[in-house]
Amino acid sequence: MSDAGVVRLLLFRVGRLVCAAEAERVREILPRLDPTRIPGAPPVVAGVVNVRGTLVTVVEGWRALRQPEPSADGEGGGTTVLLEVGGGKKVLGFTVDEVVDLVSVGGETLERRQALPGIDPTLVRAVGRRADQLFVVLDTDALLTPILSS
Amino acid sequence: MDLSQYAELFLAESREHLSACNQLLLEWERSPANLAPVGGLFRAVHTVKGMAATMGYARVTDVAHRAENLLDLLRRGGRPATDELLQLLFRARDALEQAVELSVVGREDEIDVAEVVADLDGAAAQLGPHPLAPSPPSGEGERGGEVPPVGAGRLVQVTLRAEAPLKGGRALLVIKKAQAIGPVHAVTPSESAFEADEFDGRFSFRIGGTAGTAEIERGVRAAGDVEHVTVGGEERRPGTGAGAAPSAAPETKSRHIRVDLGRLDRLMDLIGELVTVRGRLNELAASARDPAIDDVAIQVSRLSRELQDEIIQARMTPVWQVFDRFPRLVRDLARELGKQVAFRVEGKEIELDRAILDELGDPLLHLLRNAVDHGIESPAERRRRGKQPEGEIVLAAVRERASVAISVRDDGRGIDRQKVLERARRDGVVDPHAEALTDDQLLRVLARPGFSTAEAVTSVSGRGVGIDVAVTRIRVLGGSIEIRSVEGKGTTFVMRLPVTLAIVRALIAGVGAERYALPLTYVAETVEFGVQATTIVEGREAIVLRDRVVPLVHLRRLLGVSGDAPTRCPIIVLEMGERTSGVVVDGMLGQQEIVVKGFDAPQGTLPVFSGATIMGDGVPALILDAGGLL
Known part of the structure; x- marks a missing residue:
């Protein structure tokens, strides 16, 4: 993401965190799908789902970001965001509590990586501010690639 | 004029001819006095040359031309092959292959063919006078004596030789040559139809300008592979078109066409979706309990199953398409390592899904390398052990129930289990008190990345890579691999693969x-x-x-x-x-x-x-x- 250019970001909430992913990495936004468990996979992996005939491995957002488990009676049951990983070679699902907004922000309104309490700093690409609320632009590759085996 | 659409076709056909060259050279090497393979070699190289010339690949054309020249002399001279000559021809074939591969991707300049060209010419010079064909006449020449017609132009009807490869590209070249003579129009069928599978090499066009009949005919023929040309007089109305060529060469239309692999994959994907939907339809029909819906569901099931069988069948490819490159490889390796190996291929016609077959090349390569390098002993050692100095390696495919078994078998020294056991104990792969290794354990040890017991790492194998690559690849394909090894008698690897994947x-x-x-x-x-x-x-x-x-x-x-x-x-x-x-x-x-x-x-x-x-x-x-x- 360049410092000067305008970046489009998808904002979503996971537990108490408001996070953002670059919109150009977002393939699709789907309601939460019932995953099929993958035996042996770590708990952070919800399983595999069928997206119109293609199998997509889904990562449980609240576990990946160490947030409390959303209550089962939550509104709508959550959302799955399909994210491109590794330069678009793979697509993974990432569950979030809700999608908040799609915003365009100038690079200057984003601050370079900044320590925020409650989130692993290596997963933070930048921190932004929207209506007095801080949000974390996630390094989705750093977050998701280690979950996949080589 | 864009010939790039033919590049892929050129590549596929050239590869086939060059693969055939390998088989023919190996055959000739086995019985040097039998000259039958030379004719085949000549024809294969000639075809590659013709196609390369059409495509404008100068390096390929050059090497092929010199090789063809030498082969022609050999064919006429009736001389048995010498080792030197065979080495040169193998080298020329390899240079051709490299030139073909690089030309297609526009990197023709990177290959230096001067040396092999010089060697081919040198060998030809030793054999006899140069029968080098004169270079084809160029499109330009002296003008014919007739009064040139004007207006709509003269009708030119062309029939390409029935056996000409890449007819579409050739036809484009004819048009190009004609354009150098005069303005061309009314091409029938249209240039875009040249690339169609049905294009049979007959077409016509009108040419304006002042050139005479002889000049036009010479220009058209200069494109090569032209069976027949008629240059008509001035006509105002278009002729009856392409079909008008008089009694063209007998039609020997092939019943096969080439289909792009991507298209087959797409068909497979689609039928896959259909099968999934069929499953859902059947479930719905079962719960609806409506005989009319049942009927439709049954029909859809039957039709989609037939369609599925046809598509799977269309993807089936005989294993020789991958196996055929191995005889040359084994021969080269054996020479390099100073071993004598008789290599046999069995069950060449057994078919596998294209996608599986494509993945088999590498694992087989590793196993064959191991067999030549570690399996087969040197001729001296074999004699000491009371074996024939020439070792045997067999690559065989056998159909078993719903799977295909592919084995690589050698009659070499077998695997030294004691040595493997020591390594395995040291690395903690097996119990330190283990007394012996079963075949299964042996494979598990050998398949460990980096495992090697070779005393010396050779250029061929012994770096430990190989078995692990083969095992991983076969497993990904839903298959299995087994090993049987008897010390002093040889080693056999058996891979079992499903016939189809999808x-x-x-x-x-x-x-x-x-x-x-x-x-x-x-x-x-x-x-x-x-x-x-x-x-x-x-x-x-x-x-x-x-x-x-x-x-x-x-x-x-x-x-x-x-x-x-x-x-x-x-x-x-x-x-x-x-x-x-x-x-x-x-x-x-x-x-x-x-x-x-x-x-x-x-x-x-x-x-x-x-x-x-x-x-x-x-x-x-x-x-x-x-x-x-x-």
Whole structure:
């Protein structure tokens, strides 16, 4: 993401965190799908789902970001965001509590990586501010690639 | 004029001819006095030259021309092959191959052919006078004596030689040559139709300008591969078109066409979707209890099954398409290592899905390299052991039930189990007190990345790579690999592969609330657990089935499904070559065709899945890999 250019970001909430992913990495936004468990996979992996005939491995957002488990009676049951990983070679699902907004922000309104309490700093690409609320632009590759085996 | 659309076709056809050259050269090498292969070599090189000239690949054309020249002399001279000559021809073939591959991607400049060209010319000069054909006449020449017609132009009807390759490209070249003579129009059929499969090499066009009949004809013929040209007089109305060529060469139309692999893959994807939807339709029909809907569902099932069979059949490819490059490879390796090897290929016509076959090249390459390098002894050593100085390597394909077994067998020294055992103990792969290695353990040790017992790392193998590559690749394809090795007698690797990957019949097994698919390829039978008495054999629970010990795998435990298993449940008996295993599941949910799909397996995923499929209700189910359960 360049410092000067305008970046489009998808904002979503996971537990108490408001996070953002670059919109150009977002393939699709789907309601939460019932995953099929993958035996042996770590708990952070919800399983595999069928997206119109293609199998997509889904990562449980609240576990990946160490947030409390959303209550089962939550509104709508959550959302799955399909994210491109590794330069678009793979697509993974990432569950979030809700999608908040799609915003365009100038690079200057984003601050370079900044320590925020409650989130692993290596997963933070930048921190932004929207209506007095801080949000974390996630390094989705750093977050998701280690979950996949080589 | 754009010939780039022909590049792929050129590449495919050139590869075939060059592969044939390898076989012919090897044949000639085996019996140097038999000149039959030389004619074939000449024709193959000639064809490549013709195609390359059409495409404008100068380096390929140049090397092919010199090689053809030498081959022509050899063909006429009736001389037996000498080793020197064969080496030169092998080199020329390799240079041609390289030039072809690079030319197609526009990197023709990178290859230097001067040396091989000089050597070919030198060899030809030693054999006799140069019968080099004069270079073809250029399109320009002195003008004919007739009064040139004007107006719509003269009708030129062209028939290309029936055996001419790349007819479309050739026809374009004819047009190009004609354009150098005068303005060309009314090309029939249109230039875009030249690339169609049905294009039979007959076409016509009108040419304006002032050139005479002889000049036009010479210009057209300069394009090469032209069987027949008629240059008509001035006509105002278009002629009857392409079909007007008088009694063209007898039609020997091939019943085969080339289909782009991507298109076959797409067809497979589509039929896969259809099979998934068919599953859903059948479930709906079953619950609707409406005879009319039942009827439609049954018809759709039948039709889609037939379609599926046809598509799978269309993807089947004989194994020789991959095997054919190995004789040359084994020969070169054997020469390099100073060994004598008779290499035999069996079951060339056995067919496999194209996608599987494409993945087999590398594993086979590794196994064959190992066989030549580590398996076969030097001629002196073989004599000492009372063997023929010439070793034997056999690459064989055999059809077995729903799978194909491909084996690489050598009659060499076999694997030194003691040496492997020592290494295995030291590396902690086996129990430090283990006395011997079974074939299975042997394979497991050999397949460890980086494992090698070779005293010296040779340029060929011995870096430990090889077996692990082969094992991994075969497993990914849903197959298995086995080893049999007897010291002093030789080693055999057997790979078993499903005939097709994309759609397979599978048992659907239930474990707790989960469903798993188990392809029928390796399912021998099912028996009931709780009725059969179980015993403990070598620390594993097993059943005895007709005097055979079948170790059990409790899927519930293996996959970490909570809860208790029912007291009576089915055991699915898997059989893969010599190995067998009984998979205990909670229940059988039926049998159905499944579409195998890949998924991104996360870290830690149990290594017992070969993919996943989408069930009739749209929910994914993982596919168990028989190889991983055995």
